[in-house]
Amino acid sequence: MILNAKFVSRGRSPRNGFSLVELVLSLAVLLVITTLAIPVVVRSLQTYQLNSTASQVAGMLKFAKFDAIRQNTHVNFQILQSGTNWIVWVDSNGDNLANGAEPQMVIPIAGNDTLLPASSVPSPGPIALTLGAGNSLYTWTVLSGNGSVTYDQRGVVVSSPGGPVVTTIFALYLGNPNDPSSGYRAVITLPSGAVQVWTSSSVGNWQRIS
Numbered sequence: 001m002i003l004n005a006k007f008v009s010r011g012r013s014p015r016n017g018f019s020l021v022e023l024v025l026s027l028a029v030l031l032v033i034t035t036l037a038i039p040v041v042v043r044s045l046q047t048y049q050l051n052s053t054a055s056q057v058a059g060m061l062k063f064a065k066f067d068a069i070r071q072n073t074h075v076n077f078q079i080l081q082s083g084t085n086w087i088v089w090v091d092s093n094g095d096n097l098a099n100g101a102e103p104q105m106v107i108p109i110a111g112n113d114t115l116l117p118a119s120s121v122p123s124p125g126p127i128a129l130t131l132g133a134g135n136s137l138y139t140w141t142v143l144s145g146n147g148s149v150t151y152d153q154r155g156v157v158v159s160s161p162g163g164p165v166v167t168t169i170f171a172l173y174l175g176n177p178n179d180p181s182s183g184y185r186a187v188i189t190l191p192s193g194a195v196q197v198w199t200s201s202s203v204g205n206w207q208r209i210s
Helices: 020-071 125-131
Strands: 075-082 085-091 104-108 114-116 139-142 147-151 168-175 184-189 195-201 204-208
Touching: 020 075, 020 085, 020 104, 020 147, 020 168, 020 184, 020 195, 104 114, 125 168, 125 184, 125 204
Parallel strands: 139 168
Antiparallel strands: 075 085, 075 147, 085 104, 114 168, 168 184, 184 195, 195 204
16 A cells, blocks of 8 residues: 655645735835834824814804895804814804704814914915005905904805995814914905805915815
């Protein structure tokens, strides 16, 4: 009787897996790639969050405008400091209260993305020049604290209920006061009621994005 035995070579086969050296090298490459990728991912997340906040503020301004037209009355977009937060809301029922009954959002005063004063952002010269602010037609007003924008039943911005159309361009600046490198956003409201969103890097170069 002949036994047919098969012997497995001691040489490497696909089932042997990785050697320790190969495993260490692979982990080292993965670590380098991860180290390089993390800042990019973090910056992308910060940009997304800032864009989202600006879009929400712009959306609330637009809602206030169309709500005034829908109700055929004046409606205020309001900003109010409450503790360590800004509360931004559309005062659809006219009670001047941020009671959660109307569209609103909370912006932390010391958060990553918050309302900023004019002194904390690059000069809005390109925006003002494009929109005609700074000349005899319009003035430029930054809303960086308690304030409001009033729309009448036509959807235009007025000085007060029943008052004339304003000659003011209102601007709300958004950004991270602790990290200028993340850039800035400006939400602009024109006397006509039109809303625009502009973006800028930490050094300026404002550009309209919507």
